[in-house]
Amino acid sequence: MNKVQVSDSAKTRILKTASDLFYRQGYRSTGTNEIIKKAGVAKASFFYHFPTKEALALAYLKDLHTREAGDLLAFVNKWKKPYDRFLAVIKWIEPWIKSNELRGCGFLNMVSEVPDKGSVLRKMAKNHYEVLGGLIAQLTQELIDSDPKRYRHLDVSGVTNSYLVIVVGAIAFSETSQDARPSRRAVEAIKALINP
Amino acid sequence: MNKVQVSDSAKTRILKTASDLFYRQGYRSTGTNEIIKKAGVAKASFFYHFPTKEALALAYLKDLHTREAGDLLAFVNKWKKPYDRFLAVIKWIEPWIKSNELRGCGFLNMVSEVPDKGSVLRKMAKNHYEVLGGLIAQLTQELIDSDPKRYRHLDVSGVTNSYLVIVVGAIAFSETSQDARPSRRAVEAIKALINP
């Protein structure tokens, strides 16, 4: 968990509070006043630790990336067989999205909220999915190497692209429809990618 | 096109201006003041036609849905063969997303911006993709009927779900990566869905 503790430093309380609010309510819908109030800090303390609201959003995304990448990797590593590991990423989505109350992906949501294409916040989102793509490419290669005869026809770059599209779509579509089933059934779309 | 004309009524100018700004800049980043200024109307005229900002956003989404559903249907109807018609939806995405300067889907973006799960704006977004799902289900059924032996194994509901996930993912991932290639290559993921 990542719950705010009274023992946390002011800076930590601000970041934890903001992470919760930015994710659930969105970045622009969450005012600094609200964060300050809920974190139980003074206004000046807020801006002492985070000179702008955007700096806090950046810290939020960095922290979120670290936590999510770690959680996913731990989940993937529960399996040893390349086929199971390959499917682990998409199987992770449904429980993850449910545990997040169908609020979708903090990075995709941030992109929608930030129109400036040059924003560092958008860069963080792009990076997040580049790292995920790296993991998927690696798992795809492992799969091919485990049974070259069967999987020789696969193109790592093509599979990775489609896999990412399906992951993103599963998350975003589940949020829009407020229904986790699209994410669950997306597993079938991934399996179709590696059919001979 | 949907460009603002001097000859348009105040209400039309407001809606066209807002549609452009809401789409490109986002809903929350666009203030009523900015719309009023760019539409060239008085403040009171704005609130005479649209009692709240949310009412205007609703009109924007209704209009967007009508235009997009019409454009897509016209594109699909360029083809006669069920296979071509089936693929038309995903082939539409790349040129469409490019023509929108990689700003993604107005409905998905709105969902990210509106935390309230009961919002009418979220309902509009959900409805938009339900209508799209209806079209895809119909095209899938047409495909099956055109060659039952070959496509008998397909489940309309399952294919539709995966198709929607891929469409949503192609759009959202292209926005986040600021690269239209994911959308182009998503065609392959759709083809994989109907492999025997």
Next chain:
DNA sequence: GTCTATATTTGGATAGAC
């Protein structure tokens, strides 16, 4: 590092005349 108090702009929305 943290506080209270304040500055300043922008947000959405209204009153009342024409």
Next chain:
DNA sequence: GTCTATCCAAATATAGAC
């Protein structure tokens, strides 16, 4: 239906004391 002028709350951010 459209206008000018205005209201008030909320937005982000700062000054200066402890």
